[in-house]
Amino acid sequence: MGGIAVAVGMGLGLGGGMLSSLSELSERKKPGPGVAMLTAYDYPTARLLDEAGVDLLLVGDSLGMVVLGLPDTVGVSMADMLHHARAVRRGAKRAPVVVDLPYHSYLMPGQAVHNARRLMAAGADAVKLEGGEAMADQVRAITGAGIPFVGHIGMLPQQVREEGGYKKKGRTADGAEQLLADARALEAAGACAMILESVMPEVAVRITREVGIPTIGIGSGTGTDGQVLVTHDLLGSFPWFRPPFAKAEADLAGETTRAVGAFLEAVRGF
Numbered sequence: 160m161g162g163i164a165v166a167v168g169m170g171l172g173l174g175g176g177m178l179s180s181l182s183e184l185s186e187r188k189k190p191g192p193g194v195a196m197l198t199a200y201d202y203p204t205a206r207l208l209d210e211a212g213v214d215l216l217l218v219g220d221s222l223g224m225v226v227l228g229l230p231d232t233v234g235v236s237m238a239d240m241l242h243h244a245r246a247v248r249r250g251a252k253r254a255p256v257v258v259d260l261p262y263h264s265y266l267m268p269g270q271a272v273h274n275a276r277r278l279m280a281a282g283a284d285a286v287k288l289e290g291g292e293a294m295a296d297q298v299r300a301i302t303g304a305g306i307p308f309v310g311h312i313g314m315l316p317q318q319v320r321e322e323g324g325y326k327k328k329g330r331t332a333d334g335a336e337q338l339l340a341d342a343r344a345l346e347a348a349g350a351c352a353m354i355l356e357s358v359m360p361e362v363a364v365r366i367t368r369e370v371g372i373p374t375i376g377i378g379s380g381t382g383t384d385g386q387v388l389v390t391h392d393l394l395g396s397f398p399w400f401r402p403p404f405a406k407a408e409a410d411l412a413g414e415t416t417r418a419v420g421a422f423l424e425a426v427r428g429f
């Protein structure tokens with residue numbers, strides 16, 4: 160897997176091509192360069208990541224936690240996603256923007272298409288929802304309406320309350336088979352890529368081998384076609400929680416505290 164550092168290097172013109180349209184995604188299946196995807200929820204972050212060469216931007220409903228201070232993604236609304244999608248669209252000139260359909264916005268195929276169209280009108284290049292086989296009708300309806308779609312299987316954060324926590328997926332033989340069935344269902348329904356979240360690494364490798372579309376992993380080992388991270392975890396700007404698999408490459412929280420301290424000292428004189 161090429162990884163984030165490779166993609167940033169490409170953005171700086173150090174060789175290779177960063178993604179500039181979703182139609183190029185299929186060329187990034189292994190052994191092509193890794194697909195580097197990061198979340199963005201606002202204009203400056205989208206612009207910085209786009210200019211740094213990130214392949215894909217994700218307006219994830221993780222914004223519920225890292226931007227809105229909610230306990231999980233369940234409380235995120237369509238209005239929230241539309242608002243942040245518009246801001247990210249203004250900042251992203253090159254990188255395709257994928258936007259999450261939030262909790263309960265895709266219970267039926269018709270509702271899924273209606274809300275996917277609203278996200279596209281707000282500036283999305285593709286939409287994403289959580290689930291595999293169980294969501295095949297919704298995914299077929301979305302792709303049938305000509306809307307590019309990215310899947311998301313494995314641990315599904317929108318189900319955290321039903322599941323009683325965030326749990327690794329694919330630990331049992333049955334669990335692994337279900338994930339493979341989910342992955343095949345998404346590909347058959349027309350997904351152009353899929354996220355594998357908190358999937359056992361060996362199962363993520365199997366899925367990556369079996370499907371013809373790129374897999375983008377998070378907490379699923381290094382055997383996928385790409386990696387996605389919540390940008391706050393990469394930059395160390397949400398110090399109250401960071402998942403163990405996410406390596407912080409900066410300490411923006413510490414730098415913020417230091418800069419504010421310097422300002423306070425300058426204003427107060429001590």
Ligand code: KIV
Pocket residue numbers: 198217218219220221222259311354356377387389
């Ligand atoms: O909402 C999000 O940020 C996501 C990623 C964790 C994949 O779905």
